[in-house]
Amino acid sequence: MSTQLDGIRDLAERFDVFILDQFGVLHDGTAPYPGAVEALVWLKQAGKRTLLLSNSGKRSAPNEARLAKLGFVSGSWDHFLSSGEVAWQSLRKQLSNEAGLRCLLIARDGDRSAVEGLPLTLVDTGEEADIVLLSASEGDRYDLDHYRRLLQPAAARGIRCLCTNPDKIMLTSVGPRFGAGRIAELYAELGGEVAWIGKPFPEIYAAVLDLLGRPEPSRVVCVGDSIEHDIAGGQGAGLRTALVMTGVLETSSQAERDRLFAEHRATPDFLVRTFAW
CATH class of the missing domain: 3.40.50.1000 (HAD superfamily/HAD-like)
Structure with missing residues (x-):
């Protein structure tokens, strides 16, 4: 059974490290969700470490530039890692010959x-x-x-x-x-x-945890809007998870979400309506 929380502030009282999805959590591709820009800043001010983890085929730098254009405050997150970045680095090694x-x-x-x-x-x-x-x-x-x-x-x-x-x-x-x-x-x-390459597959979570310096898993939470990718992926990596009701689940019913929990054998530890403080 998932625990319903009022906002990201409640998660900040429980965890030190946040692994955050991008699309569907922070923004919808065209604009930030209400309160998302401020919530990132407040997490930083609260001394929390944040890594933005995205199933974007683009490398990390273009993704970060897009966030800045959308109005997110540069420096309000500690790391950004995209599946495209992990793939590019892997291909560079594989294609050397x-x-x-x-x-x-x-x-x-x-x-x-x-x-x-x-x-x-x-x-x-x-x-x-x-x-x-x-x-x-x-x-x-x-x-x-x-x-x-x-x-x-x-x-x-x-x-x-x-x-x-x-x-x-x-x-x-x-x-x-x-x-x-x-x-x-x-x-x-x-x-x-x-x-x-990407969520929910193990390779990208191994890269994330290496980048974060192998933190204590019980102090890490993965926040996402996809049960298949964010929740199943985080749980597969031994981490706690929180599901937001924006993004791909915005119009879903409880019955539809329950079906997805069963299908992917992944039920989030926490439910949060949106990524806002």
Whole structure:
């Protein structure tokens, strides 16, 4: 049974280290949630350590720049780690002896930050690719059949696919749409092999805890809006979890949330209506 709390202040009385999701907790992709900017600042002033952990296929620096543009106070968090950053660092090591691989990059708005500085040659079709990198979805512009046609040739040839944004639902200006994680599922359905980097998978939590200096797990709480990613991932890493009722769950019923708790075998320790003090 989850404990209902009034706000982030109640969590601050219980924990010293906060691992916070970005989309759906701090902002909706276009603007901060009411009170979120101030809550981050107050956590900092209360002496709490905060790490923002995002299933963004972009590297950490572009994500932090976007937060500043949205009105968040630079320096009000201690660390930012994205799945795209973890993937980029891993690929840099893996590709040191594989320069020139042809990469089909699935991203948004022509963004190339996921591969900048890597020895990859970008191509436009699955027929040409030696590797597929799924960093984002344009599910608000294309349907799944678009991605099926694009990816089928690569999957049929056994080309490896790396998904650096496991979110299956994303928030857009026109409402929730399928995310890069759903495209990765499609790739697997087409017979391709997918490697996942991000929440809820262990690799990214190992990187987080290393970055934080291996704090006492009982003093750490993961705050998120996704049961599948934030709650299951945090619990899998042996950490306490808090679920906010914004983001992907904003219009969900209690019955729907209970179904997701059962499906992912993950019930949050705490429930908070929104990320506000």
